[in-house]
Amino acid sequence: MQALSRPLQYLDGATVASLCARIDPLRAVTEAFLAVRANRSGVATEAALRWTAPDGAAARSLVLPAWHDGAYGCKIINASLGNVDRGLPRAAGLILLYDAETAEPVCIMEGAQISALRTAAVSVAALRAVRPLPTVERVALLGCGVQARTHLGLLAAHGAVKSVIVHDLSPARCDAFAEELRASLPGIDVEITADPEAAVRSAPVTLATTTTTTSYVPLAWLPEGSVFLNVSLDDAHEDVLLGAEHLFVDDWHLVSEDDTRLLGRLARAGRATAPGTEAPGARQVDADLATLLSGAYTRPITATDRTVINPFGMGVHDVALASHVYALAREEDAGLQLSR
Incomplete structure (x- = not known):
């Protein structure tokens, strides 16, 4: 042979x-x-x-x-x-x-x-395209697992984050995560909250890395000029996806074909549509991340605009x-x- x-x-x-x-x-x-x-x-x-x-x-x-x-x-x-x-x-x-x-x-x-590293890298690369990373001084973390840890480590490695506010449904997991952060990233102030609303309202960037299948973050929680990294995909209410001034996805085909995630269900219901595609009563996704990262996204992101980055995950x-x-x-x- x-x-x-x-x-x-x-x-x-x-x-x-x-x-x-x-x-x-x-x-x-x-x-x-x-x-x-x-x-x-x-x-x-x-x-x-x-x-x-x-x-x-x-x-x-x-x-x-x-x-x-x-x-x-x-x-x-x-x-x-x-x-x-x-x-x-x-x-x-x-x-x-x-x-x-x-x-x-x-x-x-x-x-x-x-898998964890590429997920965090996509988030941080997208965030860098809409905000200079050294200006991102405070981050809200929803969920205290591997993804939160990997994202925060990558942000810190690129000069971002002086303080974080962390929330998790498990107080014990939240406490353990905070202690780990204080040891591994001693230059970052760590605050714990049992209230996700308080976390989101207090930070210009929110990172959602939970396992929820039930949306709980409404648009009203997002401060003006904030960025919501919807990594776990189901934390944001539909009014966040439909009402934020800028909405970016990594791959519309993957998003729209998946009916287990909220944006995919909105697409199938005719309430959200692909970048560059208009439909009556539908929110048009503003661009994919390839367009954003290439510099081809020309619509200005103002100081008061709320931006949602919704990365489905591409192999x-x-x-x-x-x-x-x-x-x-x-x-x-x-x-x-x-x-x-």
């Missing part, structure tokens, strides 16, 4: 984390957005498997295929909402990369860290980051060679 063109390489979580620390994630996701805009990168149809775990918790498995500048692969990311109570991470997954010529799998790597960013990690791993012969 003819030998395969490349060995199959496995990168565990520690190796992935070490290599990710040497990558500029904001640059990587921005380049991926611009490549999508130039038709050099893109995503294929996603697959979702959802079920109820034996303990009653919602569980799901998502498969996100994508390509980026000659790199091909997919992310498999699974989650169970019951994992937090089990003392386990909510999400776990793998990223697979393929040989562009033979289509053989060439790398399997732990995926949860890259192209996982593949882009993973391809950088794999390139470094090959240079250094990192990871484990698996027999086929």
